[in-house]
Amino acid sequence: MANIAVARIKREFKEVVKSEEVAKCHIKVELVDDSFTSLRGEILGPPDTPYEGGTFILDIRIPETYPFNPPKVQFLTKIWHPNISSVTGAICLDILKDQWAAAMTLRTVLLSLQALLAAPEPDDPQDAVVARQYKETSDIFSQTARHWASNYASAPHREPVMDDKVAQLKNMGFDEHKARVALSTHNWDIEQAMENILS
Amino acid sequence: MGNCLNTPTADDISLLRGSDSQDGSETANLGPPPPYQESVPIYHPSPNVSRTVTQLTEEEQIKIAKRLGLIQHLPTGVHDGCCKKTKECVICMGEFILGDRLRYLPCMHSFHKDCIDDWLMRSFTCPSCMEPVDAALLTTYETNN
Numbered sequence: 001m002a003n004i005a006v007a008r009i010k011r012e013f014k015e016v017v018k019s020e021e022v023a024k025c026h027i028k029v030e031l032v033d034d035s036f037t038s039l040r041g042e043i044l045g046p047p048d049t050p051y052e053g054g055t056f057i058l059d060i061r062i063p064e065t066y067p068f069n070p071p072k073v074q075f076l077t078k079i080w081h082p083n084i085s086s087v088t089g090a091i092c093l094d095i096l097k098d099q100w101a102a103a104m105t106l107r108t109v110l111l112s113l114q115a116l117l118a119a120p121e122p123d124d125p126q127d128a129v130v131a132r133q134y135k136e137t138s139d140i141f142s143q144t145a146r147h148w149a150s151n152y153a154s155a156p157h158r159e160p161v162m163d164d165k166v167a168q169l170k171n172m173g174f175d176e177h178k179a180r181v182a183l184s185t186h187n188w189d190i191e192q193a194m195e196n197i198l199s
Numbered sequence: 200m201g202n203c204l205n206t207p208t209a210d211d212i213s214l215l216r217g218s219d220s221q222d223g224s225e226t227a228n229l230g231p232p233p234p235y236q237e238s239v240p241i242y243h244p245s246p247n248v249s250r251t252v253t254q255l256t257e258e259e260q261i262k263i264a265k266r267l268g269l270i271q272h273l274p275t276g277v278h279d280g281c282c283k284k285t286k287e288c289v290i291c292m293g294e295f296i297l298g299d300r301l302r303y304l305p306c307m308h309s310f311h312k313d314c315i316d317d318w319l320m321r322s323f324t325c326p327s328c329m330e331p332v333d334a335a336l337l338t339t340y341e342t343n344n
Binding site: 004007008011012067068069098101102103104 | 245289290291292293314317318321322324326327329
């Protein structure tokens with residue numbers, strides 16, 4: 001890996017560790033190994049959003065050409081959000097693509113992702129199913145996002161009705177995550193969700 | 200039309216990589232060069248796109264040639280340790296050390312010459328303020344005339 005990339009990550013690492021946001025437990029970065037090419041990020045779900053209080057883990061890969069090219073970031077924690085794939089965790093965010101600038105840092109990337117959680121952009125979706133739900137039935141979207149956050153990101157606010165529906169399908173022998181995806185995709189209609197899993 | 204990028208001279212490479220220091224002592228300590236610094240220069244017609252000369256379209260070649268010319272017009276200097284100036288290059292996050300070669304953008308932001316030249320070949324904007332460099336250059340020319 002190019003010297004500049006490693007040197008920068010080392011310096012940035014210190015910056016994030018010292019930052020105000022870390023002190024408030026809002027963001028965090030950890031090394032995965034000694035190479036400084038693979039990092040683990042963490043962001044707290046922002047207040048007044050369905051993700052509030054959840055802890056979202058991110059996989060961060062530093063390319064050899066960093067900081068001339070952006071880091072490759074994806075969610076490891078499963079999340080229901082129009083700009084994040086509910087299957088792979090891939091993120092659609094301009095600064096991680098063509099709007100990247102060499103002066104941006106791991107800290108600004110994590111803060112931008114936190115801002116993305118607070119302000120989805122459904123017209124530039126990564127997950128078409130979630131984006132459609134966000135635009136057409138925003139109440140169901142918010143509840144679904146909160147349900148996912150409470151189950152996968154340890155967020156404190158639960159959605160008991162949705163928890164029950166997942167439990168019902170689980171008791172019938174269906175895989176819990178598959179049941180959750182099917183129910184979320186079919187606006188929590190149990191029959192449609194079952195048909196979907198069985199088809 | 201002649202292909203001005205087909206036979207890269209030492210000048211072309213030095214413009215891209217800023218490796219115009221005469222002694223090789225600095226690079227000798229860095230171990231083997233990373234793949235993108237090997238003898239065949241890699242161009243970036245747009246960010247995230249890496250191509251060798253033979254893979255470039257004519258349009259991209261013209262764009263890169265123009266870009267190389269424009270970068271040459273941007274002022275350079277040597278860091279003289281003056282404390283009122285910026286202390287750090289935001290690209291490598293390294294502190295400016297006495298004698299470092301710097302380049303100044305029209306928006307008044309300064310960087311290590313090697314760092315900013317590499318960036319400008321990918322994106323002609325200031326990495327600090329996102330100001331498009333060519334737009335600012337044109338304004339400078341107009342006010343000077």
